[in-house]
Amino acid sequence: MDPERFEKLVKEAVKELPKEVREKMDNVAICVEEKPSRYIERKRGGVRKNSFLLGFYQGVPKNVWGRGFGGNLPDKITIFQESIERFAKTEEKIKKTVKRTVYHEIAHHFGFSEAQVRKLEKNFYEKNRNN
Numbered sequence: 001m002d003p004e005r006f007e008k009l010v011k012e013a014v015k016e017l018p019k020e021v022r023e024k025m026d027n028v029a030i031c032v033e034e035k036p037s038r039y040i041e042r043k044r045g046g047v048r049k050n051s052f053l054l055g056f057y058q059g060v061p062k063n064v065w066g067r068g069f070g071g072n073l074p075d076k077i078t079i080f081q082e083s084i085e086r087f088a089k090t091e092e093k094i095k096k097t098v099k100r101t102v103y104h105e106i107a108h109h110f111g112f113s114e115a116q117v118r119k120l121e122k123n124f125y126e127k128n129r130n131n
Helices: 003-015 021-025 037-045 081-088 091-109 115-129
Strands: 029-035 055-058 075-081
Touching: 003 029, 003 081, 003 091, 029 081, 029 091, 055 091, 075 081, 075 091, 081 091
Parallel strands: 029 075
Antiparallel strands: 055 075
């Protein structure tokens, strides 16, 4: 998929977030990169065989932010195009995967742990199987 089209999917996913969520997002940049850097792979613990890193959150979650955090760089959410394309394969699946990945990483921005995000996703997607 052409990079401009992929970036548009990421922007659309953010626009589709509930207004209340979008209004509470601040000091966060959402970027698209082709694939994870070696630094991010190491930070994640290494990319395992048959495992794709689709997105990555870096920063100080909103539930931790407070005194002493002034002057920090913005949080960064990175969505990895090549990983998503390899994982999803069709354009429709890519679109769904982009949306889920953006939502997943934004949940980290609000302070949800990996286990909490996965539990929320499981509950949400069980209730909304057709989405």
